Amino acid sequence: MTRKLRVGIAGLGRIFDLNGLGYANHPDIEVAGLCDARAELVEERRTAFPGARGTTDFKEMLSWGLDVVDILTPHPLHADMACAALAAGAHVTVQKPMAMTVAECDRMIAAADGAGRRLKLFENFVFYPPLVKARELMLAGAIGKPTSFRMKVVIGDRSSAWRVAPETNAWRYALGAQGKGGPIVFDHGHHMMAVALWLFGDVRDCLARIEQTTMPAGHQVDAPASLMWRHRDPAIHGIWDVSLALKMRVRTDYYASHERFEIQGEEGLIQVNRCSDRLLDEPVLTLYRDGEVRSFHNLEQDWGESFRLSTLHFIDVLRGRAPQEILTAREGRRVVELFHLFDQASREGRVVTHPDCAAGGRG
Numbered sequence: 001m002t003r004k005l006r007v008g009i010a011g012l013g014r015i016f017d018l019n020g021l022g023y024a025n026h027p028d029i030e031v032a033g034l035c036d037a038r039a040e041l042v043e044e045r046r047t048a049f050p051g052a053r054g055t056t057d058f059k060e061m062l063s064w065g066l067d068v069v070d071i072l073t074p075h076p077l078h079a080d081m082a083c084a085a086l087a088a089g090a091h092v093t094v095q096k097p098m099a100m101t102v103a104e105c106d107r108m109i110a111a112a113d114g115a116g117r118r119l120k121l122f123e124n125f126v127f128y129p130p131l132v133k134a135r136e137l138m139l140a141g142a143i144g145k146p147t148s149f150r151m152k153v154v155i156g157d158r159s160s161a162w163r164v165a166p167e168t169n170a171w172r173y174a175l176g177a178q179g180k181g182g183p184i185v186f187d188h189g190h191h192m193m194a195v196a197l198w199l200f201g202d203v204r205d206c207l208a209r210i211e212q213t214t215m216p217a218g219h220q221v222d223a224p225a226s227l228m229w230r231h232r233d234p235a236i237h238g239i240w241d242v243s244l245a246l247k248m249r250v251r252t253d254y255y256a257s258h259e260r261f262e263i264q265g266e267e268g269l270i271q272v273n274r275c276s277d278r279l280l281d282e283p284v285l286t287l288y289r290d291g292e293v294r295s296f297h298n299l300e301q302d303w304g305e306s307f308r309l310s311t312l313h314f315i316d317v318l319r320g321r322a323p324q325e326i327l328t329a330r331e332g333r334r335v336v337e338l339f340h341l342f343d344q345a346s347r348e349g350r351v352v353t354h355p356d357c358a359a360g361g362r363g
Contacts, residue, residue, distance in 0.1 A: 005318060008033030008061045010081060011072030012045040014164050015095065018304050019072055020048055022311025028319060033061040062088040071095060074171050079104035083111040093120040093314055096190040098332035100180060105333035112329060120314050120325040121332025124306040125191040126198045129299045130272045130285040134263060135199055142287055143265030149200065151192050151240040154258040155184060155223060156248040161256035173219040182222030184242055185210055186339050188257065193335045194327065196238055200231040203338055205353040210346040213244060227342055252277040254303055276303040
């Protein structure tokens with residue numbers, strides 16, 4: 001009988017509730033270690049995996065003979081923790097964003113290559129069944145040649161949404177105040193940028209206007225924002241709108257945000273009408289072509305399921321049942337790189353071209 005994969009999870013905050021779904025009762029998995037800087041949280045989370053050892057010392061957890069380390073800590077910690085886990089001989093899955101900078105991503109990739117271990121960037125949106133089906137329809141030619149892509153994010157009233165501890169967001173606000181990437185365009189926006197790259201590949205150039213808004217509690221967030229770009233091949237145009245509606249209740253089982261996606265082609269269009277929310281009482285996926293609308297009612301719509309599917313896929317990769325992790329570390333690097341292009345475009349008030357596509361470059 002094949003030995004179970006021993007998993008250690010570092011970072012036991014709110015997102016642990018979703019990232020842990022794929023490990024629970026999996027026949028190939030033993031959650032052997034739980035680590036967080038808060039000792040009381042370690043003990044609380046052990047109720048989900050009673051057989052796991054707990055610690056507040058990440059280095060101690062790495063000494064427990066783990067096969068996989070799942071890193072759910074704040075993203076400024078990702079690079080050092082991932083490199084340490086890889087050096088200890090573990091495969092690593094790291095929560096988005098992969099790291100703070102492209103240079104940190106490169107260091108993580110080099111560590112994985114040197115250790116001969118897998119490094120997965122955990123991105124659940126590309127496992128959300130309606131988005132997976134939308135991509136499948138597009139690639140099958142359901143709307144003809146794609147010509148444009150639009151995404152929309154609305155941040156609403158949090159009072160009736162998932163409860164998130166204040167300290168969970170405090171460090172995010174601090175990063176934004178330091179100009180290192182805010183909680184909406186950089187952090188939550190990772191999902192949106194990852195989806196765009198997953199659908200259409202690399203970006204040639206972009207233009208962005210990212211504003212700062214002071215929230216009622218006094219901190220600032222990076223919204224509203226308007227972002228535009230061109231993909232390289234084909235040169236599909238993309239538009240991504242981010243807005244605040246702080247008095248609008250968002251029907252949701254998770255965060256108080258609404259996401260919407262539209263892929264237009266020469267012969268029709270595809271819409272995914274919600275993701276982490278339940279804002280609109282309409283089919284989650286629609287296809288328009290030849291004057292007719294086809295609605296998809298029977299797709300799994302629970303956003304939480306996308307987390308479970310992402311984890312299950314990585315387990316299949318490690319067991320040899322699937323060829324490659326989704327997203328790879330290099331794909332995670334591309335998302336961080338794209339954010340910094342948008343950030344530069346907003347700060348400098350001009351179109352920014354990817355270095356590979358600038359004069360004399362390839363692309």
